Amino acid sequence: MKSSFVKRLTLAASLMLIGGSAAAQVKIAYIDPLSGPFANVGDAGLKGFKEAAEILVNQKGGIMGQKLEFVGFDNKGSPQESQIQLKAAIDQGFRFITQGNGSGAAHSLIDAVNKWNARNPDKTVLFFNYAAVDPTLTNEKCSFWHFRFDANTEMKMEAISNFMEKDKKIKKVFIIGQDYAHGHQVAKYTKEMLAKKRKDIKIVGEDLHPIGRVKDFAPYIAKIKKSGADTVMTGNWGNDLSLLIKAAKDAGLKARFFTYYAGGLGTPQAMGAAGENQVLQLTEWHMNVPTKNTEKFALDFNKKYPGIWFYYLRVNNMVEMVAKAMNTAKSTDPKAVALALEDMRFQNDTGEVWMRKSDHQAMQPLYISIFSKKDGKTVKHDSEGTGYGWKTLATISQRDSQLPTSCIMERP
Amino acid sequence: MEFVVISLLNGITYGLLLFMLSSGLTLIFSMMGILNFAHASFYMLGAYFAYQISTWIGFWPGLLVAPLLVGAVGAAVERYGLRRAHRFGHVAELLFTFGLAFLVEEIVHLIWGKVAVDYRIPEELDGTLFSLFDTDFPIYKGFMMLISVGMLVALYALLTRTRIGLIIQAALTKPDMVEALGHNVPRIFMLVFGGGTALAGLAGVIGGNAFVTEPGMAAAVGSIVFVVVVVGGLGSLGGAFVASLLIGCIQTFSVAMTLSITDVFAVVGIALPEGSQVARLTITQLAPVLPYMLMVAILIFRPRGLMGARES
Numbered sequence A: 001m002k003s004s005f006v007k008r009l010t011l012a013a014s015l016m017l018i019g020g021s022a023a024a025q026v027k028i029a030y031i032d033p034l035s036g037p038f039a040n041v042g043d044a045g046l047k048g049f050k051e052a053a054e055i056l057v058n059q060k061g062g063i064m065g066q067k068l069e070f071v072g073f074d075n076k077g078s079p080q081e082s083q084i085q086l087k088a089a090i091d092q093g094f095r096f097i098t099q100g101n102g103s104g105a106a107h108s109l110i111d112a113v114n115k116w117n118a119r120n121p122d123k124t125v126l127f128f129n130y131a132a133v134d135p136t137l138t139n140e141k142c143s144f145w146h147f148r149f150d151a152n153t154e155m156k157m158e159a160i161s162n163f164m165e166k167d168k169k170i171k172k173v174f175i176i177g178q179d180y181a182h183g184h185q186v187a188k189y190t191k192e193m194l195a196k197k198r199k200d201i202k203i204v205g206e207d208l209h210p211i212g213r214v215k216d217f218a219p220y221i222a223k224i225k226k227s228g229a230d231t232v233m234t235g236n237w238g239n240d241l242s243l244l245i246k247a248a249k250d251a252g253l254k255a256r257f258f259t260y261y262a263g264g265l266g267t268p269q270a271m272g273a274a275g276e277n278q279v280l281q282l283t284e285w286h287m288n289v290p291t292k293n294t295e296k297f298a299l300d301f302n303k304k305y306p307g308i309w310f311y312y313l314r315v316n317n318m319v320e321m322v323a324k325a326m327n328t329a330k331s332t333d334p335k336a337v338a339l340a341l342e343d344m345r346f347q348n349d350t351g352e353v354w355m356r357k358s359d360h361q362a363m364q365p366l367y368i369s370i371f372s373k374k375d376g377k378t379v380k381h382d383s384e385g386t387g388y389g390w391k392t393l394a395t396i397s398q399r400d401s402q403l404p405t406s407c408i409m410e411r412p
Numbered sequence B: 001m002e003f004v005v006i007s008l009l010n011g012i013t014y015g016l017l018l019f020m021l022s023s024g025l026t027l028i029f030s031m032m033g034i035l036n037f038a039h040a041s042f043y044m045l046g047a048y049f050a051y052q053i054s055t056w057i058g059f060w061p062g063l064l065v066a067p068l069l070v071g072a073v074g075a076a077v078e079r080y081g082l083r084r085a086h087r088f089g090h091v092a093e094l095l096f097t098f099g100l101a102f103l104v105e106e107i108v109h110l111i112w113g114k115v116a117v118d119y120r121i122p123e124e125l126d127g128t129l130f131s132l133f134d135t136d137f138p139i140y141k142g143f144m145m146l147i148s149v150g151m152l153v154a155l156y157a158l159l160t161r162t163r164i165g166l167i168i169q170a171a172l173t174k175p176d177m178v179e180a181l182g183h184n185v186p187r188i189f190m191l192v193f194g195g196g197t198a199l200a201g202l203a204g205v206i207g208g209n210a211f212v213t214e215p216g217m218a219a220a221v222g223s224i225v226f227v228v229v230v231v232g233g234l235g236s237l238g239g240a241f242v243a244s245l246l247i248g249c250i251q252t253f254s255v256a257m258t259l260s261i262t263d264v265f266a267v268v269g270i271a272l273p274e275g276s277q278v279a280r281l282t283i284t285q286l287a288p289v290l291p292y293m294l295m296v297a298i299l300i301f302r303p304r305g306l307m308g309a310r311e312s
Helices: A002-022 A039-060 A079-091 A103-119 A153-166 A181-197 A218-227 A239-251 A267-275 A294-304 A313-329 A334-341 B002-032 B039-056 B059-086 B090-112 B139-161 B163-173 B175-180 B185-210 B217-232 B237-256 B261-267 B283-301
Strands: A025-032 A067-074 A096-099 A126-129 A146-148 A172-178 A202-209 A231-234 A256-259 A279-283 A345-348 A351-355 A366-373 A388-396 B128-132 B135-138
Touching: A025 A039, A025 A079, A025 A103, A039 A067, A039 A294, A039 A313, A067 A079, A067 A313, A079 A096, A079 A103, A096 A103, A103 A126, A103 A181, A126 A334, A153 A181, A153 A279, A153 A366, A153 A388, A172 A181, A172 A218, A181 A202, A181 A231, A202 A218, A202 B283, A218 A239, A218 B002, A218 B237, A231 A239, A239 A256, A239 A267, A239 B135, A267 A366, A267 A388, A294 A313, A313 A334, A313 A345, A313 A351, B002 B039, B002 B128, B002 B139, B002 B163, B002 B185, B002 B217, B002 B237, B039 B059, B039 B090, B039 B185, B039 B217, B059 B090, B059 B185, B090 B217, B128 B139, B135 B139, B139 B163, B139 B185, B139 B237, B163 B175, B163 B185, B175 B185, B217 B237, B217 B283, B237 B283, B261 B283
Parallel strands: A025 A067, A025 A096, A096 A126, A126 A146, A172 A202, A172 A231, A231 A256, A256 A279
Antiparallel strands: A279 A366, A345 A351, A366 A388, B128 B135
């Protein structure tokens, strides 16, 4: 009895294996936090990738007839765990990975991928980075095996500081950030660039807090208030940003917040009316940038996944560019794909995305927008059902967003 | 001055929330000698239950029902789990509660998913209570303080002024005698455990919407409640109260300081090498570890805690 059960089980398992290889797929491992304090961010990203792969690639014929699929690997937001998950993905036959939440994890992955590829030239792995913005990843630490689809902190700060340069109301800036690579970079570039562009602006305070551990931001807000800052610069994301803005709202802080990530993942809900004309963001897209296809894509996405609002246009860019590279190269070999992706110029809904060959950094138009009341015209859509949405204040063309790189790439 | 008052207020608010979290833990420890590692999980359950109830019938019924439900779960855990584990000694109990914490987190994942749920502050409590030096103080924080202080008073009255409190206290030191007098001691223990977890549940109902209700919330507070209990003295309700306020204020004020480590060492006459990683650290950056440093110091210099009754 027992042995026949085991036999049947083996049979079923072997059948499944055969079935699996028959419907060949291009699989990308999504290595990001799916549990812990940033689970919501990782979860939204994975759903975005799955939806983009389905709508933008698989329903349009796929990659040389094969389906593109994203599979989640939970790195719990930790650099160590990322390496374990990378190993697991490689063992399962994945040749492509993507990651975005946390430059710490991105550093760890870029090192691990470089090492793996040097030792296993016949089984190379390619790393698509959709959101880790530490500039060193495409400068000192740049790698042939790494592509970044988001603008890096240096580019983002360049755009924000150009905007601040013209706004004479800004006199005192307070910098607050998460205590890891990204938070440090935001602080560094804010200080450097403001010192160059606006000598009269005073940096009245600078604080780093542990990432994902602070529940009550009231003491930080009290400090910002004491400093007399009229502007707060923060690179915070996820709950660290929602709670920060919630605390500012509770204490009635009147300063304006310049952010990278206030546009999604629960932050608009946390802000509500208190964010009106107080919170600005820099993104590659928002719901009120007039577009042909993305608007519909976003609305459909929001309907399909209640509680998650479409946020990352760069996820769509990445999926389409990777699929295009594979189709052009007529190959799913990581090296061939990387060569096809280099220097690619891709027309998306907001303009041209160019993957610069020298450092594998994507160049794309950027938008600075402010949280404003929905009016049906310039603010056509609200954000996360709050009645408030994003109004474009400035557009940075792809050309203007470009900065020189110090990358000296080792090419295979 | 203005800044000190605001920071003090922030510190006390945070401290009172910590007290809500740790009072149940210290109660269970002092009555039953069980160090409940899953205590913060009951806090999380409270938040999720309250969220679920608030989507059906609103926040106010949830404020009452959710802690009772959590208490019932706690009582069931004691009756069918801990009581059996108890026979195999303290280590088995400890490991049991340790495993329970993971179990609860997985259950929460299964039922409510891995993402934060939209548990909001009721509209009546969303607003400004008063403004002090042009900083607003939200109504909800006042509400939190009220509940926390009410909890302390009610617990104290229950344990020292009522008949059931007397029996509980007697069962603690002389269980055989109490049993001989016809009281059901195991049931008393079950009630104490249920009551302690219900308190954690209540903290969850209130903390869940003040911050974020997500599956990681138990892990985020799990360690700090132990600091409160150890610093206050294992098993001392008054100690836990004092320790909560102390830790709340330490954290708030250390965030507020603009000093760096170099400045601190300069006071005692030690100059740190300039530009090193350590020298650049600020007190603000150290704020989150200060409570743990305090705990280590207390364990070394005063192992029974500030107001603890026994050395353990």
